Amino acid sequence: MRCLDMEKIRVRFAPSPTGELHIGGARTALFNWLFARRYGGEMILRIDDTDRQRSSPEYLKTILTSLRWLGLDWDEGPEIGGNHGPYTQSEHLEVYSEIAHKLVEEGKAYLCFCSAEELTAAKEKQREKGLPPRYNGCCRNITSEEREKRKAAGSYIIRFLSPEKGETIVDDLIRGKVTFENKIFDDFIIVKSDGLPTYNFASVIDDQNMNITHVIRAEEHLSNTPRQVMIALKLGYEVPLYAHVPMILAPDHSKLSKRHGATSVQEYRELGILPEALLNYLSLLGWSPGEDKEIMDIKEIISFFSLERVSKNPAIYDIKKLIWLNGHYLRTMELEEVVDRALPFLKEENLISEEIAPEEYEKIKIIVDLVRERVKTLREVADASLYFFRDEFEYDEKGVEKHFRKEGAADLLNQISSALENAEPFQPEEIKEELEKLSKKLEIPLSQINLPTRLALTGRTMGPDLMGLIAVLGKRKAAERLKKVIDLFNLA
RNA sequence: GGCCCCUUCGUCUAAUCGGUUAGGACACCAGCCUUUCAAGCUGGCAGCAGGGGUUCGAAUCCCCUAGGGGUCACCA
Numbered sequence: 311m312r313c314l315d316m317e318k319i320r321v322r323f324a325p326s327p328t329g330e331l332h333i334g335g336a337r338t339a340l341f342n343w344l345f346a347r348r349y350g351g352e353m354i355l356r357i358d359d360t361d362r363q364r365s366s367p368e369y370l371k372t373i374l375t376s377l378r379w380l381g382l383d384w385d386e387g388p389e390i391g392g393n394h395g396p397y398t399q400s401e402h403l404e405v406y407s408e409i410a411h412k413l414v415e416e417g418k419a420y421l422c423f424c425s426a427e428e429l430t431a432a433k434e435k436q437r438e439k440g441l442p443p444r445y446n447g448c449c450r451n452i453t454s455e456e457r458e459k460r461k462a463a464g465s466y467i468i469r470f471l472s473p474e475k476g477e478t479i480v481d482d483l484i485r486g487k488v489t490f491e492n493k494i495f496d497d498f499i500i501v502k503s504d505g506l507p508t509y510n511f512a513s514v515i516d517d518q519n520m521n522i523t524h525v526i527r528a529e530e531h532l533s534n535t536p537r538q539v540m541i542a543l544k545l546g547y548e549v550p551l552y553a554h555v556p557m558i559l560a561p562d563h564s565k566l567s568k569r570h571g572a573t574s575v576q577e578y579r580e581l582g583i584l585p586e587a588l589l590n591y592l593s594l595l596g597w598s599p600g601e602d603k604e605i606m607d608i609k610e611i612i613s614f615f616s617l618e619r620v621s622k623n624p625a626i627y628d629i630k631k632l633i634w635l636n637g638h639y640l641r642t643m644e645l646e647e648v649v650d651r652a653l654p655f656l657k658e659e660n661l662i663s664e665e666i667a668p669e670e671y672e673k674i675k676i677i678v679d680l681v682r683e684r685v686k687t688l689r690e691v692a693d694a695s696l697y698f699f700r701d702e703f704e705y706d707e708k709g710v711e712k713h714f715r716k717e718g719a720a721d722l723l724n725q726i727s728s729a730l731e732n733a734e735p736f737q738p739e740e741i742k743e744e745l746e747k748l749s750k751k752l753e754i755p756l757s758q759i760n761l762p763t764r765l766a767l768t769g770r771t772m773g774p775d776l777m778g779l780i781a782v783l784g785k786r787k788a789a790e791r792l793k794k795v796i797d798l799f800n801l802a
Numbered sequence: 803g804g805c806c807c808c809u810u811c812g813u814c815u816a817a818u819c820g821g822u823u824a825g826g827a828c829a830c831c832a833g834c835c836u837u838u839c840a841a842g843c844u845g846g847c848a849g850c851a852g853g854g855g856u857u858c859g860a861a862u863c864c865c866c867u868a869g870g871g872g873u874c875a876c877c878a
Contacts, residue, residue, distance in 0.1 A: 326878050361877055426876060433875090442804045442874060467876055485807070494805055494874085502876040509878045533806055533873035556808080556871095563870065591814095594827090598815055602826040621808095621815075624871060628813045631828040641841070684840035742837085760837045772839035 319351025321524050323384075324513065326358040327370035330574035333627065334528060334558045334566060335373075336380060337592045341555055342526045343382045344593070344615040354520055355387030357398040358513065360506045365400075376575035380585050381608065386520075394520040399512050406507035406515055409545070410468050410500055418544050419500060421457055421466045422449040426503075444496035445469070468501035470511075470541060478536040483524075483553040483617050490536040498537055514538045518547045526553045526617070529624070553617050556596045557624045566627065578632075582655060582688030584643075587636040595625040605638065637686035648691075649678045655692040661699040676782055680774040697768045698782060701791070709771040710799060713762040720801040725752070726763050727792045736785045738777035745777075766795045 323339040325331065331339075346353040355377070359365040374388065386392025396402050413419035422445075433443035450471070452460070460466070472495040480488045500511035507515075517525060532554045542549050560570040572578055578588055589608060598621075599606065599614035606614070640648060649671075656662045662674070681694040697703050713719070729748040733740040745763070749756040760776050767780065767788060780788055795801065 324878090328878075358878060364877075429876085437803085439803095444804095444874080465876095480806095482807095488806065490806070496874085498874095499876055504876075506876085508876070513878085528872095529807065530872055531878085534878090536806095554807085559871075561813080565871085594814060596814090598826095600816075600818095602816075604814090604827055623808050625815090626813060628828070631814065634828060637841090683842095745837085756837055764838065770839090774839085776837055 317521075317523060319346060319349050319524060320354060320520065320522050321346050321351060321526055322354040322356050322517070322520060322522050324356040324358045324516075325373050326361060326364075327366060327373060328361060328364035329369055330576050331373045331376040332566065332573045333575070333578075333592070336376070336575050336588075337558060337595055338526065338528055338555065339377060339382055340380070340589065340592050341597070341615075341620070343384075344612055345524065345526060345617065346385075347612045348615045351523075352385040353383070354392070354394070354522070355384035355397060356516060356520070357388060357400075358509065359398060359400045360509065360512055362400075362504060362506065372576055376579075379579060380575065380589055399507075399516065403506060405519070406512055407501065407505060409515060410507065410511070413470070413500075413544065414468060417471070419468050419470050420450060420497075421452070421461065422469045422497075422499075423452075423460050423464070423466050424449060442494075445498075447497055450497065465503040467499050467503050469497040470500045470537075470544075472497050472540065478539050480532070480535045480539060480552055482532070482535075483551055484620050484622060485532070485554060488532065488535075492536075492540075495537060495540070500541070510534055510537045511541060514541045514545070514547065517550055518542070518545070522550050524551045524553060526555060529554045529557050553620070555620055556622060558595055559624050559626050561626055561628070563626065571629070580689075582690065583632065583636050584639050584651065584688070586643075587632065587639045590639075591632040591635050595627065596621050605635070633686050640682050640685065640688075640691075645675060645679055645682075648682060649675050652678055652688050652691045655688045656695070656699075659692045659696070661692060661696065673782065676778075680778050680782065684774065694773070697770075701787075703769040705769040705795070705798075706765065706771050709761075709765045713765050714795065714799050714801055717802070719762070720796045722752075722759070722762060723766060723792050723796055723801070726759060726766075727789050730780065730785060730788050730792075733785070736781060738775070738781050741780050742777045763792070767791050 321342040323335075323342045325335055325339075343353050345351065357370060359370075370388075377384075384390070386394060387397045391397075399406075410419060414421065429445065432446060436443050449469070473492045476492045478490050478492055480490070482488055498510065499508050501507055516522075535552055535554075539549055558566060560566045562570075566573050572581060575588070579585075586607070590604075590606060590611070593606070593611045593615075594604060597615070597619055599611075600619055603610075603614075653662070653666075653674075656674070657664065662670070666674070677695045677698050678691060681691060685691050685694050725748060726745070729744040730736075730741065733744045745759055746756060749759050752759075761771065763780075764773060764776055765771060767783060773779065783791075
């Protein structure tokens with residue numbers, strides 16, 4: 311057990327670059343980061359890329375990008391270095407190999423020459439018999455002479471010699487002491503036939519060499535932990551403190567996967583979710599500040615965070631709450647902040663050009679302010695403001711049927727056009743006055759005027775404040791659009 | 803199947819040592835506001851998995867059952 315008063319807290323997030331950063335990984339990264347920041351510790355980023363087949367530099371890049379986008383930084387790791395590098399496992403493979411062979415020399419591990427096919431066949435048999443699939447230990451007692459001969463002849467793997475008696479206890483900060491009987495473990499593999507270490511092995515060595523004090527990771531690793539503890543003990547390492555945080559599950563209670571829709575940080579970013587909202591939401595999955603407080607900025611989350619308040623049970627991930635939170639952030643953030651983040655989405659939809667003149671920016675600001683009350687994502691900002699930037703758009707069919715396809719529609723639209731003509735200056739207040747005047751003159755309710763106006767100007771039956779909308783559009787465009795629908799729908 | 807973890811409204815969660823009308827949030831429903839739609843405000847619906855103990859008293863402690871999840875890979 312570690313003596314924590316004497317050393318600085320050091321935690322690590324160790325993704326393997328075999329996919330994008332998903333929501334579960336992001337939450338694990340977040341909890342590590344919060345723990346480090348809360349207690350003045352250090353956050354290390356390590357890349358666990360010992361799976362040659364599935365790891366790729368592209369995935370690594372998106373993971374780093376996602377972490378940075380979320381605002382989770384690291385004190386040591388890829389791209390910034392540190393005193394405990396290299397921070398990518400594939401860059402110091404000799405270390406693992408050396409230690410593995412040392413264990414073999416000491417009789418704590420041994421070479422196994424069984425082929426992958428033989429092993430899977432044997433396991434299949436055991437499964438059929440209803441027995442747990444275990445390695446039968448057939449290479450345990452090969453003589454050193456025989457070993458050298460076969461070693462020269464072909465590839466081999468290295469297995470850890472598991473103790474047959476006793477128990478291994480994992481002291482978990484969240485779950486308490488968890489006891490495993492040693493006899494349930496078979497001689498698991500620590501070095502694969504390609505010479506690369508397995509996760510359980512490499513991880514233990516790196517945690518030691520990087521001086522990791524707390525291993526905070528998802529609960530799926532709890533069952534692996536005794537193996538790691540056994541290795542650490544055999545190697546004479548200090549065992550770090552563990553904290554296994556609950557899993558994040560899909561709404562159908564299964565493990566989160568592609569078929570559950572957006573699961574990666576990157577996808578949420580593209581959907582127009584704000585990092586602030588995602589971080590806030592993620593922090594609430596398996597943790598709570600202990601009071602009725604849910605909307606928190608990152609500083610507050612750090613100040614409230616503690617592992618004692620992390621819950622034990624898995625959390626089912628509910629996108630509705632994330633979306634709601636995002637909407638909340640969208641309408642409470644500084645307007646300019648929202649505008650700046652919406653800009654890329656507007657560009658992507660080809661609503662604005664790459665370069666924006668200052669006066670155009672001011673106009674966009676007014677537009678974003680107008681629509682942000684009723685959208686929940688940045689992407690929706692683009693959709694909701696489409697007709698401000700384009701003159702061509704669809705008209706809501708039901709709306710057309712209801713407000714245009716009737717006697718006197720053309721006349722009404724013309725009257726509205728004239729009324730708007732009189733609004734001077736062309737500002738919401740004045741526009742409203744003119745439309746109200748028209749409503750009185752025609753002796754019809756204001757809504758009978760507003761609805762067709764909105765439809766003619768935007769193609770939609772709902773949207774932001776009509777007067778504000780008309781003002782932004784401008785007198786000329788408003789008149790053009792009102793006239794246009796008369797021809798377009800052949801109104802009488 | 804073996805082992806391990808978990809179990810409070812549909813969902814995320816609160817309830818420090820056992821004593822609360824079991825609290826908040828999302829979602830849902832209703833009302834208010836209103837030029838539409840939202841937003842906002844107000845109110846409502848809804849939960850201690852089940853069964854045994856221990857105790858004056860249990861969501862909270864113990865046991866059993868059930869359910870969910872994880873793991874048992876030359877993946878991490």
